[in-house]
Amino acid sequence: MQDSTPNNVIGVDGGGTSCRAALVLDGQRHEVQAGAANATTDLDGTIRTLRDALAQLRGATGISGDRLQALPAYLGLAGVLDPRTGDRIAAALNLSRAQVGDDRRTTVTGALGGGDGAVAGLGTGSFMARQTGDRLRLIGGYGLTMGDEASGAWLGRGLLSHTLHALDGLIPHCPLTDAIAAEFGDAVEIVRFASTAGAADFAGLAPRVIAAAENGDATALTLMRAGARYVEQGLHAMGWQPAEPVCLTGGVGPHYAPYLADDIANALRDPAGTALDGALRLAAGIGDAP
Amino acid sequence: MQDSTPNNVIGVDGGGTSCRAALVLDGQRHEVQAGAANATTDLDGTIRTLRDALAQLRGATGISGDRLQALPAYLGLAGVLDPRTGDRIAAALNLSRAQVGDDRRTTVTGALGGGDGAVAGLGTGSFMARQTGDRLRLIGGYGLTMGDEASGAWLGRGLLSHTLHALDGLIPHCPLTDAIAAEFGDAVEIVRFASTAGAADFAGLAPRVIAAAENGDATALTLMRAGARYVEQGLHAMGWQPAEPVCLTGGVGPHYAPYLADDIANALRDPAGTALDGALRLAAGIGDAP
Numbered sequence: 001m002q003d004s005t006p007n008n009v010i011g012v013d014g015g016g017t018s019c020r021a022a023l024v025l026d027g028q029r030h031e032v033q034a035g036a037a038n039a040t041t042d043l044d045g046t047i048r049t050l051r052d053a054l055a056q057l058r059g060a061t062g063i064s065g066d067r068l069q070a071l072p073a074y075l076g077l078a079g080v081l082d083p084r085t086g087d088r089i090a091a092a093l094n095l096s097r098a099q100v101g102d103d104r105r106t107t108v109t110g111a112l113g114g115g116d117g118a119v120a121g122l123g124t125g126s127f128m129a130r131q132t133g134d135r136l137r138l139i140g141g142y143g144l145t146m147g148d149e150a151s152g153a154w155l156g157r158g159l160l161s162h163t164l165h166a167l168d169g170l171i172p173h174c175p176l177t178d179a180i181a182a183e184f185g186d187a188v189e190i191v192r193f194a195s196t197a198g199a200a201d202f203a204g205l206a207p208r209v210i211a212a213a214e215n216g217d218a219t220a221l222t223l224m225r226a227g228a229r230y231v232e233q234g235l236h237a238m239g240w241q242p243a244e245p246v247c248l249t250g251g252v253g254p255h256y257a258p259y260l261a262d263d264i265a266n267a268l269r270d271p272a273g274t275a276l277d278g279a280l281r282l283a284a285g286i287g288d289a290p
Numbered sequence: 291m292q293d294s295t296p297n298n299v300i301g302v303d304g305g306g307t308s309c310r311a312a313l314v315l316d317g318q319r320h321e322v323q324a325g326a327a328n329a330t331t332d333l334d335g336t337i338r339t340l341r342d343a344l345a346q347l348r349g350a351t352g353i354s355g356d357r358l359q360a361l362p363a364y365l366g367l368a369g370v371l372d373p374r375t376g377d378r379i380a381a382a383l384n385l386s387r388a389q390v391g392d393d394r395r396t397t398v399t400g401a402l403g404g405g406d407g408a409v410a411g412l413g414t415g416s417f418m419a420r421q422t423g424d425r426l427r428l429i430g431g432y433g434l435t436m437g438d439e440a441s442g443a444w445l446g447r448g449l450l451s452h453t454l455h456a457l458d459g460l461i462p463h464c465p466l467t468d469a470i471a472a473e474f475g476d477a478v479e480i481v482r483f484a485s486t487a488g489a490a491d492f493a494g495l496a497p498r499v500i501a502a503a504e505n506g507d508a509t510a511l512t513l514m515r516a517g518a519r520y521v522e523q524g525l526h527a528m529g530w531q532p533a534e535p536v537c538l539t540g541g542v543g544p545h546y547a548p549y550l551a552d553d554i555a556n557a558l559r560d561p562a563g564t565a566l567d568g569a570l571r572l573a574a575g576i577g578d579a580p
Contacts, residue, residue, distance in 0.1 A: 005347045014476060022373065081478060082478075101379065112477055139458035139459070139460070140458065142454055142477065142480075142481045142484075143484070143485065144485075145447070145484045145485065146447075146450060146451055146454055146480070146481055146484045147451055147454065147455075149444070157436075161436055161437055161438060162436065164436055165437075167526070168430065168524070168527055169429070170429070170523050170527045171522065187432065188371055188372075188430075190436070191432045191433060191436055194433070194436045197435075203320065233460050234458070237458055238459070238462045239460035
């Protein structure tokens with residue numbers, strides 16, 4: 001467990017949409033925001049974004065470049081799937097004591113406040129994790145084509161697929177599929193949308209599913225319950241025990257609470273902090289030797 | 291019902307991989323093969339392919355261009371989703387009595403020999419159809435993102451998804467998921483493959499699922515049974531009655547026979563003909579007036 005108030009460290013939470021960076025300096029926390037940072041889809045752009053964020057931190061604090069680059073820094077970035085990518089990024093930034101990992105570790109550390117427990121990260125995509133001591137187990141997070149079960153994109157795509165099934169007469173109509181069918185006009189328009197939609201486009205429909213389920217819509221309930229079953233399966237597959245806290249993070253996560261089994265519902269805790277808090281906490285754990 | 295031996299007609303069966311065309315002239319059938327013909331993804335290329343096919347038919351038979359262009363012609367082409375696209379193609383080819391539709395109608399007419407019944411077209415993609423008199427009802431066929439349930443691509447993607455679930459501990463390992471996991475090496479390599487794979491790439495794994503199911507593999511049986519349930523659901527949604535024949539077409543179709551409910555299994559018939567046969571049959575039904 002690290003100190004609860006890390007000092008003189010840099011933390012970065014970088015996602016596909018935007019990037020947040022924080023510098024804790026002499027007891028004061030300074031926070032800035034920059035552009036997108038997905039290391040898989042755009043490594044050069046990610047490095048530019050991070051340089052921008054570091055420059056903003058210098059501007060906000062007046063810290064010298066030399067001192068900044070010598071501070072412990074933890075960067076949790078979307079799409080960092082192998083250590084080499086992380087090393088390239090740290091080198092490009094001249095950060096001498098930086099560690100770069102993917103944004104799942106920072107999310108988990110932030111949500112659990114550095115302690116043990118499980119996290120279901122359910123935003124546009126999804127992943128699950130369990131932290132026990134130094135061991136972090138991660139499952140899922142394979143992208144929408146292969147799954148991202150229970151994610152916002154999975155809910156939205158599922159809604160469109162159920163709407164097509166209702167139009168085909170495979171399942172009964174319900175208010176939500178009726179509404180979606182009316183908005184698109186016909187099956188061809190749904191297929192056209194889906195043929196160019198990315199995960200974020202599908203995830204844009206997730207709030208419709210969440211709201212309809214609260215009103216008892218059959219299709220929406222089917223989807224939310226199927227997502228909840230995935231979360232339950234995942235927790236048990238990772239060896240989660242009822243004494244361990246469970247955090248539901250991401251835009252969709254907390255909305256699954258009513259659909260989870262009692263033992264899990266009883267273990268739910270609000271996240272202790274954000275992924276940026278997690279990055280600062282992980283930075284505080286970086287030793288002196290590079 | 292049309293004549294069983296249509297005369298002086300042109301038929302075309304065009305798919306994303308290749309295109310077959312036939313000319314029945316004075317009782318003799320001439321057949322040629324040309325390139326890809328997917329009207330949605332490449333309309334100009336499709337028109338070039340069709341010109342090539344017609345030129346080949348002229349070369350094979352010595353028929354004049356004027357006579358050829360006056361013959362009734364039915365073109366069943368992948369990706370013709372609206373009448374305007376069909377009209378553009380017919381105009382570009384100077385065929386005065388041509389009808390252009392998608393390749394599902396030709397498949398159904400060919401498989402059922404022009405009679406009534408149901409067809410489950412299960413190849414790389416999937417669709418289902420029921421012909422009763424002049425009425426053709428079509429369901430499914432929405433592409434892999436939205437479904438294409440029971441198709442070869444759906445089986446292959448399902449196999450990879452189940453392999454990831456087995457690696458995550460969500461479901462038990464079985465010989466097939468073990469083999470796939472060993473071949474790819476790890477989850478990251480499966481995700482990498484899936485991120486660029488098209489429907490045909492996923493469908494390349496379908497024979498593994500079919501063969502493993504025959505050997506009792508649990509995951510393969512789960513997938514084949516789920517595909518069979520979709521076929522059963524689809525038949526009932528279309529109003530299929532046990533007296534009507536059912537044809538399983540496409541590379542995957544016939545392999546579902548052992549997994550279907552008894553009433554459907556008892557109704558199975560070998561397809562009477564191919565989609566090209568269907569195109570010739572539909573051409574024979576085109577009236578004199580354009």
